[in-house]
Amino acid sequence: MLGMSRREFLLGSAGTLTAFAGGSLIANHASAADLTLPIKTLSHSLLPDTVTENMMGFGAGGPPPVLRLKQGEAFTIDVVNQLDEASIVHWHGLRIDNRMDGVPYLTQQPIEPGEQFRYTLVAPDAGTFWYHPHCNTLEQMARGLTGVMVVEETEDPGFDQDLPLNIRDFRLAGDGQFTSLFKPRNAARGGTLGTVSTVNWQSEPVYDLPAGSLTRLRLAVTDLTRVGTYDLSKADAAVIALDSNPLSKPIAPEGIVLSPGQRADIALRVPETEGEIVTLTRRSAKGPKVIARFRAIGTSAGRSLSELRPLAPNPVPEADLANAEVLDFVFGWSPESTAPQPGICGSLGYTFWSINRVAWEGDTPNPVEPLALMRLGKSYILRFRNETPNAHPIHLHGLSFKLLRSNKRALPPLVTDTALLLAEETMEVSLVADNPGNWAFHCHVIEHQKTGLTGYIRVDA
Incomplete structure (x- = not known):
């Protein structure tokens, strides 16, 4: 291992770490963080007339919060583990300091129950990202620990509103409680699919948006398994970015293939007429599955997609x-x-x-x-x-x-x-x-x- 111990190789020299306390890496908390993010167990209604027990979530309770950062600016997050098991948080897609990447033993010690860790994130790229645990990964993600992260561009592209969509399944039985989180036979094949599809922890939600306005839909597939093909049919809309990176030329929002971890940003002009609905669907053998609906309300704002400023490319170097x-x-x-x-x-x-x-x-x-x-x-x-x-x-x-x-x-x-x-x-x-x-x-x-x-x-x- 190039003349160093395996532990030194994985975690770096003592000078690169902040401190060890109780066997875990603990950051210096001399000043307040921009955000405190608890990890906890909770109960929540994923299906009508039922409450799903033994869920896990980030934040105060309910669906994980959308975290918003500014491109190139430092943002600190104190993750507080209130579970009765170890956890850790990875920031999917962010090109950040390796010590902040949130992978057990590779970059830091797991966060033990009752402990916390301060993450300092400086995101060079703008776009749609997400966050999730990388310890006890299947169970914690399956029970709800997936959230959307937005890194805002230095120049506002001109949308009227911004709507992140955390797209994922849960494996629930008919009573609304968790069933087996995976099946070994499926793990050796394509993986075990969920039984209830949700967006932001809701089944087939309807979002009311000002008529004639411009909305940035941020699709983030945080599912454990499902690869899907998505359509926003019969809409005045265009895909403007995939996996946080702007497209050189927008494409139609139809036939968008997204696997676990992938994202798509869609510029949508909300319909002119109040009550008119645009539907996001996922293809299935039984026909289109409704994922979410977007309903126009009020008097038209009269906006046009042509008013939007193009997204600037992220500073990713080109390979020789x-x-x-x-x-x-x-x-x-x-x-x-x-x-x-x-x-x-x-x-x-x-x-x-x-x-x-x-x-x-x-x-x-x-x-x-x-x-x-x-x-x-x-x-x-x-x-x-x-x-x-x-x-x-x-x-x-x-x-x-x-x-x-x-x-x-x-x-x-x-x-x-x-x-x-x-x-x-x-x-x-x-x-x-x-x-x-x-x-x-x-x-x-x-x-x-x-x-x-x-x-x-x-x-x-």
């Missing part, structure tokens, strides 16, 4: 493809000899998957070696090869990459942090290793992540 090093990653089945290791952040008890024939053994103080070492500032082409008949949304922490090519389809030149890798697909993406640290790299179908399809990449400072 002519001098880029190629790194191969194979996503496949787990070696038979691999077994999950017990740890404070939980295990599903199975190992089904691997990256480069190495299965993640669990979130423990002694994880496996990095999948790859990158040099700071160097350009790379990552070749993703899926050997399985299942799709995998591949997420890389701390870095953004650009889609290049696929052996199965034409890829748009999108910049992203989460790419849906289709069954038996080989995809190439490019990036500049511009952010030092140990960056988690995994499938965002959480059952796959927690049964082996996880690793990390190190960018040397």
Whole structure:
């Protein structure tokens, strides 16, 4: 391990840490944070006439709050763990200091019950992001711990209102209570789907919006499993950004494929006539499934999509493809000899998957070696090869990459942090290793992540 202990490699030297107290990393709380964010258990009505018990949420209670940051400005969050188990918070898609990334043992100690940790976030990119635990991940996310984060542009694009949509399922039985959160047979395949689809913890919500106004719909799929195709049909609207990055040319809001972890920003001109409704649907074998409705109210504001200012590109460096090093990653089945290791952040008890024939053994103080070492500032082409008949949304922490090519389809030149890798697909993406640290790299179908399809990449400072 390059002449240092594994613990030093994972957490850095003592000089880079704030303090250890009671075995956990505790930040300096000499001054007040911008936000205190409790993690707690709660009860909430997800379905009419029922109250779902044993949920988990962020904030004071109810649906997790939308967190709003300003591009390039520091924002501090004191996460307070009020659960009776360890937790941690990861800020999905943010290219931030590695020490703030929220991955147990890789970047910090888990936050024990009754303890807190101060995250200082400086987001270089604007757009739609989200946050969730990375410890006891499946159970905590399944019970409600997923929230939307917005990083506002330095220049206002000109919307009248901004509406984040936290799109996710819950696995509930007919009585509105949680049923089994996953099934091992499904974990070894495409994953276990939820039974109740929600937006902001509501089933088929209706949002009243001023007629003729301009609304920014921020779709964030925070689900554990489901890959969906979404349509905002018969609407004066356009997709303006995907996975936090603006599109060079807006596209129609139809056939938008979003897997767990992915986001889409849609500019919607609310209809002119009061009472007129625009519907967001997800395709299914039984026909369109209503996700949310948007109803015009009042007298028309008379706005036009042409009034909006284009979103500025995020400052993601362009890879030097002519001098880029190629790194191969194979996503496949787990070696038979691999077994999950017990740890404070939980295990599903199975190992089904691997990256480069190495299965993640669990979130423990002694994880496996990095999948790859990158040099700071160097350009790379990552070749993703899926050997399985299942799709995998591949997420890389701390870095953004650009889609290049696929052996199965034409890829748009999108910049992203989460790419849906289709069954038996080989995809190439490019990036500049511009952010030092140990960056988690995994499938965002959480059952796959927690049964082996996880690793990390190190960018040397």
